Amino acid sequence: MLSPVIAGVDGSPESLAAAEWAAREALRRDRPLRLVHVRDRHPRGHSGEPANAAQRQPAPRALRQAVERMRSVVPDVLVTGEHVDGPATGALLKAAERADLLVLGSRGLSGFTGFLVGSVAQGVVARATRPVVLVRKGEEAEDEHVPAAGGAPSIRTGYLDVVLGIDLADACDEVIGFAFEEARSRRARLRVVSAWQPPSSTSLGPGDIALVDDPERAEEWQGFLHAVLAVWRDKYPESEVLETVVEGKASTALIRAASAASLLVVGRRLPERPTVPRIGPVTHAPVHHVGCPLAVVPHA
Incomplete structure (x- = not known):
């Protein structure tokens, strides 16, 4: 089976923008798309960042909505969803090991024009052994x-x-x-x-x-x-x-x-x-x- 393009989702606008980019990339690569939602019961303690309203959504609903949205955006791509246990950085690194590509969203814009990268994304980029793509909010x-x-x-x-x-x-x-x-x-x-x-x-x-x-x-x-x-x-x-x-x-x-x-x-x-x-x-x-x-x- 072909290794998938994997995108981390949590229901936030930035993660959905990343997932949509990942869906288009999966189509270009002729690969399936897998959306991964990390169940982390203590997001502040593990990542050092407070959970926002989107990240506090019930995991099944956030993942289900993301899967449905990607299927409508790129209907020709096989889209599946998966829950994994946190903490987030370790869970995403483990997911990346079986991915053709891992795609993550930024939390917003920096003081210039680029990413405001959270500790989870920075940790994944610094440790991953597979390619990682960062997608800005609003892409x-x-x-x-x-x-x-x-x-x-x-x-x-x-x-x-x-x-x-x-x-x-x-x-x-x-x-x-x-x-x-x-x-x-x-x-x-x-x-x-x-x-x-x-x-x-x-x-x-x-x-x-x-x-x-x-x-x-x-x-x-x-x-x-x-x-x-x-x-x-x-x-x-x-x-x-x-x-x-x-x-x-x-x-x-x-x-x-x-x-x-x-x-x-x-x-x-x-x-x-x-x-x-x-x-x-x-x-x-x-x-x-x-x-x-x-x-x-x-x-x-």
Whole structure:
């Protein structure tokens, strides 16, 4: 049996937005959708966050309503529901182990334009061994698509770019392959973004001299990126790929690129010691400051 796309639901608007995104993703992947409701009798004690009114709904009703809503939104997807025992972070991590993809909602917007991620979502992203997608409150199907003529929202136009953030010093097949598949399933352009920073006096070693000027250095990084993606272009010849190399901080470049994206894909290196969860500074910034759905793909 195909592993499902799994979405965590609690009856809140943000979790339902995530579930609807997960339903559309299940359709793109030709996978079933499973909605998971965590029964946590002490949500404040376990997560450090008080339960809101939606989270205090009786579990059977919240899950049943979510399943019915997803079946009406995407009738061509097989939708099932499941109750699991909490605490929430551990239960969702366990669910993710048997998922093709785990989808979670954010609690709202941060001080900028992105996610206000609760401790449960942060804990799952920092520990999961499977890809996790964060979906912001208010996300609609139209938000994934290019606006129609006159700027009107539409689901009949093509998809916005899928954006992949790549560190050329640590390019990982799992992350690159995930992004190419997401672009292929949408028939969207894949925009690959890599950032570089010129060496400083503190980063140069004894005897090192910064002989290469910035234009030549940028061209060199562009060549590195093209070489890394060459095998993937051959594997996905139907995909349009835009390679972008920018000077500056990687987190800033990704946040800027995500402003016109249907999905942002970033990697997260799995720690050598599983007991020490980490997200990483480059991934941390998009988690809190992008508006489009964000896929965090763990890799060794």
